Amino acid sequence: MADPLRAPHDWLDREAGPVVRPYAVTQGRVAPSATEYDLVAFVESTGAADAAPGMHLQPEHHAIVSACWDPVTVVELASRLDLSIGVLRVLLGDLRSAGLISLSQPAAAEQPPDVDVLKAVVHGLRAL
Amino acid sequence: MVSERSDGSRVPVALKILIAGGFGVGKTTLVSSVSEIRPLQTEEVLSGGDDADDTGLVEGKTTTTVTMDFGRITITDDLLLYLFGTPGQDRFWFLWDELSQGALGAVVLADTRRLADCFPSIDYFEQRGTPFVVGVNTFDQDKRFTPDAVAGALDLDPGVPVVLCDARDASSARNVLIELVEYVARKQLTSAGRR
Numbered sequence: 001m002a003d004p005l006r007a008p009h010d011w012l013d014r015e016a017g018p019v020v021r022p023y024a025v026t027q028g029r030v031a032p033s034a035t036e037y038d039l040v041a042f043v044e045s046t047g048a049a050d051a052a053p054g055m056h057l058q059p060e061h062h063a064i065v066s067a068c069w070d071p072v073t074v075v076e077l078a079s080r081l082d083l084s085i086g087v088l089r090v091l092l093g094d095l096r097s098a099g100l101i102s103l104s105q106p107a108a109a110e111q112p113p114d115v116d117v118l119k120a121v122v123h124g125l126r127a128l
Numbered sequence: 129m130v131s132e133r134s135d136g137s138r139v140p141v142a143l144k145i146l147i148a149g150g151f152g153v154g155k156t157t158l159v160s161s162v163s164e165i166r167p168l169q170t171e172e173v174l175s176g177g178d179d180a181d182d183t184g185l186v187e188g189k190t191t192t193t194v195t196m197d198f199g200r201i202t203i204t205d206d207l208l209l210y211l212f213g214t215p216g217q218d219r220f221w222f223l224w225d226e227l228s229q230g231a232l233g234a235v236v237l238a239d240t241r242r243l244a245d246c247f248p249s250i251d252y253f254e255q256r257g258t259p260f261v262v263g264v265n266t267f268d269q270d271k272r273f274t275p276d277a278v279a280g281a282l283d284l285d286p287g288v289p290v291v292l293c294d295a296r297d298a299s300s301a302r303n304v305l306i307e308l309v310e311y312v313a314r315k316q317l318t319s320a321g322r323r
Contacts, residue, residue, distance in 0.1 A: 038230060039198075040142035040210050071139045075198055075210065079168040104139040106230055113143060113232065117207070118313040121143065124203030125306050 026090040037089045042071040042104040140206045148214045149237030150245025154265045154295035155213040162301045163199025234260040259312045261289040263304040
């Protein structure tokens with residue numbers, strides 16, 4: 001006998017593609033602004049996810065916390081966890097208000113890097 | 129500019145370089161030939177803008193997925209370079225604004241057989257004031273045009289470097305990046321001297 005809880009969906013197969021819309025994971029919330037989480041801003045976990053008992057965390061939240069014990073950029077995190085940038089930004093916002101991650105914005109967003117840094121880049125590229 | 133962490137170690141600095149140019153000019157190829165990681169893709173899911181909720185007429189499609197290629201070069205433990213291939217389609221221009229925010233500069237790849245394809249990228253970076261160099265991707269040993277001829281055809285501002293390159297070749301692609309970073313450094317020294 002078929003499991004009554006699982007209605008048969010013969011029309012659903014791998015070819016159908018994702019059946020959950022991307023922003024379902026954020027309960028439909030969208031990121032307030034892109035500027036807060038630059039693609040190359042570094043995210044770092046500051047506490048274990050179970051250290052925020054008052055907050056309902058989803059599996060994606062836990063995945064983020066465990067993926068950034070070492071600082072990792074927003075864009076690499078999105079790629080590693082296969083989340084779209086927009087979705088990731090919403091989840092990062094949740095984790096940040098819960099105090100579970102910290103964010104280091106790239107210094108270059110406000111001012112261009114100084115000539116010493118540029119020289120180091122050129123030197124590094126030559127040495128590759 | 130490196131921020132201290134609580135345990136005294138430091139969060140690295142990441143710099144962004146954009147790789148722009150027309151469709152099929154070799155942006156992804158260039159990113160993959162210099163990146164130490166296989167070029168990764170990330171997705172930006174877009175809603176249809178202000179009228180996204182107006183699905184009365186069009187059923188179904190309210191989001192579009194744009195994929196961006198990116199690659200990474202580790203200069204030192206504290207200094208990383210990220211390369212972003214810009215989305216080629218014109219309707220994703222607004223994504224460029226985000227990518228260009230805080231970017232060190234850009235490489236505009238050009239194909240001399242379809243030079244006009246890189247005009248929009250050049251216009252964009254000129255208007256934004258983002259420093260850029262033009263890399264002429266030499267397909268099939270096609271070296272009929274000198275960098276000066278290309279610079280003239282593109283009506284570039286004086287001083288904007290034009291370099292011939294082969295996007296498939298790691299050292300050639302790296303040279304284009306070096307050219308860009310040196311150009312940015314020159315520009316900064318000049319503007320510092322003027323102050």
